Amino acid sequence: MKRPRLFNLFLLTCGTALGILILLPVLALLLAASPTGLLKLFTQPQVLQALWITLLSSLLALPMIFLLGLPSAYGLSRCSGRVRRSLEVLLELPMVMPPVVAGLALLLAFGRRGLLGDLLNGVGLRIPFTLGAVVLAIVFVITPFFVRRCVVLFDAIEQKLEEAALLLGATPLQTFWHVTLPVVRRGLFAEGVMALAQGVGLFGVIILFAGNLPGRTQTLSLAIYSAFESDPQQAFSLGALLLLISLLLLATVHLLAPPEGGR
Amino acid sequence: MNDLICRLHYPLANFDLAAELTVPPGVTVILGPNGTGKSSLLRLLAGLNQPVSGQIMLGERCLYDAEKQIFLPPEQRRIGMVFQDLALFPHLNVSGNIGFGLKMRRTSSGERQKKVQQLLEKLSIKHLAERDVATLSGGERQKVALARTLATDPQLLLLDEPTASLDPSARGEIRRWLQAVLTRLRIPTLLVTHDAEEVAYFRKRVVVMEQGQIIQQGSFHQLLREPASEFVARFVGVNYILGDVREQSGKLAFYSRGGTKFLAPFEQVVPGPAFMTVLPWDIALYRELPDGSPRNNLYGEIHDVVIFGDRVRITLAQEDKLVAEISTRGYLALGEPQPGEKFWAVFKAREARIESYEESPC
Numbered sequence: 001m002k003r004p005r006l007f008n009l010f011l012l013t014c015g016t017a018l019g020i021l022i023l024l025p026v027l028a029l030l031l032a033a034s035p036t037g038l039l040k041l042f043t044q045p046q047v048l049q050a051l052w053i054t055l056l057s058s059l060l061a062l063p064m065i066f067l068l069g070l071p072s073a074y075g076l077s078r079c080s081g082r083v084r085r086s087l088e089v090l091l092e093l094p095m096v097m098p099p100v101v102a103g104l105a106l107l108l109a110f111g112r113r114g115l116l117g118d119l120l121n122g123v124g125l126r127i128p129f130t131l132g133a134v135v136l137a138i139v140f141v142i143t144p145f146f147v148r149r150c151v152v153l154f155d156a157i158e159q160k161l162e163e164a165a166l167l168l169g170a171t172p173l174q175t176f177w178h179v180t181l182p183v184v185r186r187g188l189f190a191e192g193v194m195a196l197a198q199g200v201g202l203f204g205v206i207i208l209f210a211g212n213l214p215g216r217t218q219t220l221s222l223a224i225y226s227a228f229e230s231d232p233q234q235a236f237s238l239g240a241l242l243l244l245i246s247l248l249l250l251a252t253v254h255l256l257a258p259p260e261g262g263r
Numbered sequence: 264m265n266d267l268i269c270r271l272h273y274p275l276a277n278f279d280l281a282a283e284l285t286v287p288p289g290v291t292v293i294l295g296p297n298g299t300g301k302s303s304l305l306r307l308l309a310g311l312n313q314p315v316s317g318q319i320m321l322g323e324r325c326l327y328d329a330e331k332q333i334f335l336p337p338e339q340r341r342i343g344m345v346f347q348d349l350a351l352f353p354h355l356n357v358s359g360n361i362g363f364g365l366k367m368r369r370t371s372s373g374e375r376q377k378k379v380q381q382l383l384e385k386l387s388i389k390h391l392a393e394r395d396v397a398t399l400s401g402g403e404r405q406k407v408a409l410a411r412t413l414a415t416d417p418q419l420l421l422l423d424e425p426t427a428s429l430d431p432s433a434r435g436e437i438r439r440w441l442q443a444v445l446t447r448l449r450i451p452t453l454l455v456t457h458d459a460e461e462v463a464y465f466r467k468r469v470v471v472m473e474q475g476q477i478i479q480q481g482s483f484h485q486l487l488r489e490p491a492s493e494f495v496a497r498f499v500g501v502n503y504i505l506g507d508v509r510e511q512s513g514k515l516a517f518y519s520r521g522g523t524k525f526l527a528p529f530e531q532v533v534p535g536p537a538f539m540t541v542l543p544w545d546i547a548l549y550r551e552l553p554d555g556s557p558r559n560n561l562y563g564e565i566h567d568v569v570i571f572g573d574r575v576r577i578t579l580a581q582e583d584k585l586v587a588e589i590s591t592r593g594y595l596a597l598g599e600p601q602p603g604e605k606f607w608a609v610f611k612a613r614e615a616r617i618e619s620y621e622e623s624p625c
Contacts, residue, residue: 163344164350166311167337172338182354
């Protein structure tokens, strides 16, 4: 019985090391930012603007993520075999794309000289370097993650529930709306908050596709980047602020997520 | 008449489901061993799976026709189905579950509530109306599931093992309740089960399925008298003995696999593989072989004694196995036989029914 104990010790050591790796920088950041420094942030118009743009862009992206993501996820969870696997690979594409590359790719698709450039110019729409670009970047990066997690939710639904609804005369759309969605509503809410949390932190893709224009496209992440060059202490405070927002969202997810089903 | 008439073909994992069935209004029980395609048959009728060929007619309506390429989706079939695991909606309370079908049909809220109330009263579950379905007992869940289905006025009702998931104490009550509710309905109802007691509640029309085929249809009484297979015989509790009919000096005799010779009327029987059935209550037990008219007899050791109220079932086994059912009085008169004691099982030749086997059973 010696080996298992040694093995357990090994597991424990690795786990502890990982725990320290995660917590140490978080702690360092929170220590570097003083409470007064944090409070002072709220007196600076530029910070408030960045905060506003961060929240606004994420909140605007959310309905689009749901609108595109939910039906796609449901459809995907109905698929099986090769079709499903190829669609899943398609979803993984934006996930593995380096954020900077994603920003470039978005520019080349929606930019003035991009693939859709003429079309967008024709209707007088200019996307890059606007709030719209921030939103589009978030939707582009976050939706695949959202869809992946929602597929897991939909897969877990007992198919009999939907069949029972159909046999009671509900159309497939009614079944989706009145049975499928309500059954996973807690999970969906948690996924929505998770998408917000992820969107708030984007950097690479936004700076390339939307630029770093204070008051227009500068989110908190971008503001940290700008501040770090001139005033590191300001960057630390902003970093702590962003971290607190993320922690808050994470806590919300976990308060909502656990008791799926069974009310 | 609003009969269900169907002819279906559908491949299953190990065999093909090939069923032809007519179901008149009233309860018809589908009986068969587990994994024989009973639930698949219900799913095909409900439109949850599509057969490869065949036709389903419900009254005048065609639900499925392979040749005419008609396949009505489940939501247009007006078929009520109660799943084995019931599938109550966890996000709705009891009234919400029962009213679901009406809500989907855009019935006005007032009318819906009226209908739900009526059903709750009719099925005597009014006290459950506002309950969360997660807090219901197994029997209550069963009642709510049936109420939910009946709320949409189905033209065909499918029940998949309605009491299988209940604990034995609730089973009897639900069976009586089901019997009371179902016999009042005027629609074709198919009730799937693999439980003999359930069949006894709905004994008029029984359909036996084995390996995807319908092998016998009739009343429970007919099954008892003329079981078409070993499964049916064992299921209804009839002795079923395999053997051969041989011709010896112009006379027929049945020899069991165990080598015992039995006599019977031998109507329409030809020499060759055959099986014999005897009802347990036609068999008498004796310590000493009685004299008198020629009878069938088997000497063997008692393996098992089961007392059900005023009846006692005694299993006698040697080379062949026979189950005898005698009255408790008879049992006491024999001096309460115990396992291990040796007895003669005796029955008249005319109580034995022998039938040829088309193919040699393996």
